[in-house]
Amino acid sequence: xxxxxxxxxxxxxxxxxxxxxxxxxxxxxxxxxxxxxxxxxxxxxxxxxxxxxxxxxxxxxxxxxxxxxxxxxxxxxxxxxxxxxxxxxxxxxxxxxxxxxxxxxxxxxxxxxxxxxxxxxxxxxxxxxxxxxxxxxxxxxxxxxxxxxxxxxxxxxxxxxxxxxxxxxxxxxxxxxxxxxxxxxxxxxxxxxxxxxxxxxxxxxxxxxxxxxxxxxxxxxxxxxxxxxxxxxxxxxxxxxxxxxxxxxxxxxxxxxxxxxxxxxxxxxxxxxxxxxxxxxxxxxxxxxxxxxxxxxxxxxxxxxxxxxxxxxxxxxxxxxxxxxxxxxxxxxxxxxxxxxxxxxxxxxxxxxxxxxxxxxxxxxxxxxxx
Amino acid sequence: xxxxxxxxxxxxxxxxxxxxxxxxxxxxxxxxxxxxxxxxxxxxxxxxxxxxxxxxxxxxxxxxxxxxxxxxxxxxxxxxxxxxxxxxxxxxxxxxxxxxxxxxxxxxxxxxxxxxxxxxxxxxxxxxxxxxxxxxxxxxxxxxxxxxxxxxxxxxxxxxxxxxxxxxxxxxxxxxxxxxxxxxxxxxxxxxxxxxxxxxxxxxxxxxxxxxxxxxxxxxxxxxxxxxxxxxxxxxxxxxxxxxxxxxxxxxxxxxxxxxxxxxxxxxxxxxxxxxxxxxxxxxxxxxxxxxxxxxxxxxxxxxxxxxxxxxxxxxxxxxxxxxxxxxxxxxxxxxxxxxxxxxxxxxxxxxxxxxxxxxxxxxxxxxxxxxxxxxxxxxxxxxxxxxxxxxxxxxxxxxxxxxxxxxxxxxxxxxxxxxxxxxxxxxxxxxxxxxxxxxxxxxxxxxxxxxxxxxxxxxxxxxxxxxxxxxxxxxxxxxxxxxxxxxxxxxxxxxxxxxxxxxxxxxxxxxxxxxxxxxxxxxxxxxxxxxxxxxxxxxxxxxxxxxxxxxxxxxxxxxxxxxxxxxxxxxxxxxxxxxxxxxxxxxxxxxxxxxxxxxxxxxxxxxxxxxxxxxxxxxxxxx
Ligand SMILES: Nc1ncnc2c1ncn2[C@@H]1O[C@H](COP(=O)(O)OP(=O)(O)O)[C@@H](O)[C@H]1O
Ligand SMILES: [Mg+2]
Numbered sequence: 001x002x003x004x005x006x007x008x009x010x011x012x013x014x015x016x017x018x019x020x021x022x023x024x025x026x027x028x029x030x031x032x033x034x035x036x037x038x039x040x041x042x043x044x045x046x047x048x049x050x051x052x053x054x055x056x057x058x059x060x061x062x063x064x065x066x067x068x069x070x071x072x073x074x075x076x077x078x079x080x081x082x083x084x085x086x087x088x089x090x091x092x093x094x095x096x097x098x099x100x101x102x103x104x105x106x107x108x109x110x111x112x113x114x115x116x117x118x119x120x121x122x123x124x125x126x127x128x129x130x131x132x133x134x135x136x137x138x139x140x141x142x143x144x145x146x147x148x149x150x151x152x153x154x155x156x157x158x159x160x161x162x163x164x165x166x167x168x169x170x171x172x173x174x175x176x177x178x179x180x181x182x183x184x185x186x187x188x189x190x191x192x193x194x195x196x197x198x199x200x201x202x203x204x205x206x207x208x209x210x211x212x213x214x215x216x217x218x219x220x221x222x223x224x225x226x227x228x229x230x231x232x233x234x235x236x237x238x239x240x241x242x243x244x245x246x247x248x249x250x251x252x253x254x255x256x257x258x259x260x261x262x263x264x265x266x267x268x269x270x271x272x273x274x275x276x277x278x279x280x281x282x283x284x285x286x287x288x289x290x291x292x293x294x295x296x297x298x299x300x301x302x303x304x305x306x307x308x309x310x311x312x313x314x315x316x317x318x319x320x321x322x323x324x325x326x327x328x329x330x331x332x333x334x335x336x337x338x339x340x341x342x343x344x345x346x347x348x349x350x351x352x353x354x355x356x357x358x359x360x361x362x363x364x365x366x367x368x369x370x371x
Numbered sequence: 372x373x374x375x376x377x378x379x380x381x382x383x384x385x386x387x388x389x390x391x392x393x394x395x396x397x398x399x400x401x402x403x404x405x406x407x408x409x410x411x412x413x414x415x416x417x418x419x420x421x422x423x424x425x426x427x428x429x430x431x432x433x434x435x436x437x438x439x440x441x442x443x444x445x446x447x448x449x450x451x452x453x454x455x456x457x458x459x460x461x462x463x464x465x466x467x468x469x470x471x472x473x474x475x476x477x478x479x480x481x482x483x484x485x486x487x488x489x490x491x492x493x494x495x496x497x498x499x500x501x502x503x504x505x506x507x508x509x510x511x512x513x514x515x516x517x518x519x520x521x522x523x524x525x526x527x528x529x530x531x532x533x534x535x536x537x538x539x540x541x542x543x544x545x546x547x548x549x550x551x552x553x554x555x556x557x558x559x560x561x562x563x564x565x566x567x568x569x570x571x572x573x574x575x576x577x578x579x580x581x582x583x584x585x586x587x588x589x590x591x592x593x594x595x596x597x598x599x600x601x602x603x604x605x606x607x608x609x610x611x612x613x614x615x616x617x618x619x620x621x622x623x624x625x626x627x628x629x630x631x632x633x634x635x636x637x638x639x640x641x642x643x644x645x646x647x648x649x650x651x652x653x654x655x656x657x658x659x660x661x662x663x664x665x666x667x668x669x670x671x672x673x674x675x676x677x678x679x680x681x682x683x684x685x686x687x688x689x690x691x692x693x694x695x696x697x698x699x700x701x702x703x704x705x706x707x708x709x710x711x712x713x714x715x716x717x718x719x720x721x722x723x724x725x726x727x728x729x730x731x732x733x734x735x736x737x738x739x740x741x742x743x744x745x746x747x748x749x750x751x752x753x754x755x756x757x758x759x760x761x762x763x764x765x766x767x768x769x770x771x772x773x774x775x776x777x778x779x780x781x782x783x784x785x786x787x788x789x790x791x792x793x794x795x796x797x798x799x800x801x802x803x804x805x806x807x808x809x810x811x812x813x814x815x816x817x818x819x820x821x822x823x824x825x826x827x828x829x830x831x832x833x834x835x836x837x838x839x840x841x842x843x844x845x846x847x848x849x850x851x852x853x854x855x856x857x858x859x860x861x862x863x864x865x866x867x868x869x870x871x872x873x874x875x876x877x878x879x880x881x882x883x884x885x886x887x888x889x890x891x892x893x894x895x896x897x898x899x900x901x902x903x904x905x906x907x908x909x910x911x912x913x914x915x916x917x918x919x920x921x922x923x924x925x926x927x928x929x930x931x932x933x934x935x936x937x938x939x940x941x942x943x944x945x946x947x948x949x950x951x952x953x954x955x956x957x958x959x960x961x962x963x964x965x966x967x968x969x970x971x972x973x974x975x976x977x978x979x980x981x982x983x984x985x986x987x988x989x990x991x992x993x994x995x
Contacts, residue, residue, distance in 0.1 A: 144907060146954075146957070153910050172859060172860075174858055174859055174910075175857075175858065175859065176859070244859075249859050249860065282854045282903040282904055284854055348857065368854050368857070369855045369856075
């Protein structure tokens, strides 16, 4: 096997696929699988559930395949000069050579590497990559990425709901929920739900190009999902848990709408957040409206307290609610435009945060209660 | 209060007083005799008491002391019923400032044995011996004795065959005497005690006054565990004493000694008070060793229930129970706190250092931002870190084998931390310099102080922390400060039929620990609000498990006890599991929590959370 690849390209590819590598007791999984054919190279890494593959075009390569130590190879290549890198194998050694640098790394034969499912026949749909990237950005943060309580729960996933020409992407940690509706997807007549692990959604979001023209093909082989875009492929197992009926919790009978300046609200909450731990140190912000303004109060007992007054345009009666300010701060990063709306029903019902600029983006926060 | 009073002459109680006091004292066995004689010796200010037995006391009981003695002129009075130098009226009886107070011990003993008392008082030139037999015949002779008293009781019960028949074996009778004298040795460490049975020494103490030493020696030879001081004053009552560290325990109460106003007593209420207080620190069925000294106003105690036994009763049992259990709980918490103290300052330096070195993490650590970081805040920090952890490893390895997965060296580097000189919360000059070594077996965090290794049980530690936080709610003053996160999707927890029978107490207990729940269809429970600090650690499966465990516990019907059990069940389920790989930031978050949790020495089920392995233990393992 012999192939020449530019250092920059090789480094980028290795660092992308390495995201799927975990330290494992199964040595195969600490390796990246490299398959060289005459005109392209395929690099694959997996942790057994989550797989990333990237393909790059080359010319005049001598074919061959092997398993290379992912971490070491990726670090080594990252430190090489920005020139063409020659990879060649001899026996159980991979030679990495640039100019006067030459390294021989011990490799493993291309055996026992988990194979990817046959996904070709399972194409669900193809959608713009930037649309998916944006939707994941607006929702994934609401899910719970770790599962240190042991069991997998719907809060650990990002839910894809294909329904006719629309795709809803939803994530929740049980206390707030982010929903992005993507409507008018051409040529879709699908009825299909997928629950993607949140940490995969997170990686996928980072990998997706921000390019309006790029498309991502979504496949659904068995209990897995595959996303193919450009030269990249992400495959993972779906979470096998039921996602709750999110439509049911979207507030309907809104009593009051409070229009606020997004950055003013963000700045105020950032300050309030510093001084809003109650006696048992949980973040709580008390929001109350009057006429054409809202007050945001924090009271952290012996630590201190604070109040912020914000100009607001209010449609409806006075509002009053206690919220975890962090939940609002997080959504403000993802609300487009200058304005944000708090839609209020009463003290015990959820608040709907919406954006006049992006009516298909909904964010629901449950209140904090105290006696 | 135990100082011997200046000696008063021996006088008869007035008939009226005598009748009121007389409790029909009966001598049943040698141990009763020894007790009376030993108490007389202590009343006489003795600093050395020797008890000799022949044939388990049947042949001979001899008690020798170096107390102030009895003047020759009063010696015949001492053996008369209702003659005493110790009280003048009924009011004095309840003062209990001396051990014997009825003035009839010697008389009752004389009635069932051949008694000889030799004594020398400083006012007399010579000592005198008085011998008498049950028939009332007495004789005196001068003896050569240098201060103190020697009482000999021979042929006990020779004239009362019925009682003689009830005596047990020689070993059994002398063992009873031995057990009783152990109590006295603990109560009076400044006295040199000696028990000889058939010439063999069964007990001997050095009279150095070091109660800790006496107690250690009596718990077991070579006892090396810590004994924590109990010291709780609730005027006019108080509790003092020593209790063993939870690292030591036995399967019975044989190493527990109880005293009221320095008299050895037995009482089930006192046992229960200690057991209940220790429930947080030891699993049930395990008992600490300890000596518990209660000081109670005499009017609160009735010691006349069984004059010759050690049983007492109380006019306000609940108050006595609370006094003792509070004392033990406080003592244990303080000990845990002290023990944590040095570790804590070490931990705080690790955490600070890690904060500083964490990529993308503000150096401005939470300690600096909020000096009075509470547990809940720490818990919140945990939640934050666990949600936002940027490095989330996939969990691939089988969860149940491979006990040791070496931490990847570049992910969890060893960091040695020098304790800063101006470290405000250090407070311990000899605080260990700790380095975080990593996670072992996906279950334990290992810290190295250079001198010792500390192994933190991640589950037990987190459980302990959560328990304290949840249990805080039991204090009604704090309960209102518990903020509850309402849930988007109420949790429906299905309960067994047995559990659903009487939902009301469960709903109330849940409410008190910060949940809002109501009965749902088919005996289910619908939870709509959870304590805010637990919001990311609770799910329906977990609640179902916790509630099932809770209903199977059912130790007590008292709401407060049930709340505590509920807190224990929930914290156990919500805590980080064992065999769960933690990222560096999660390890850090747990350490941070530990640091803030003052008495996290043992989890609510009584297991320890941190163990120390000293270099001497390591040497032992390496057979050096
Ligand atoms: N070992 C002793 N040393 C000094 N005096 C003693 C001793 N034993 C008994 N006495 C005297 O004999 C008295 C009677 O003893 P006792 O019958 O036990 O009644 P009590 O101890 O209740 O007074 C005591 O009050 C005390 O003055
Ligand atoms: Mg007496």
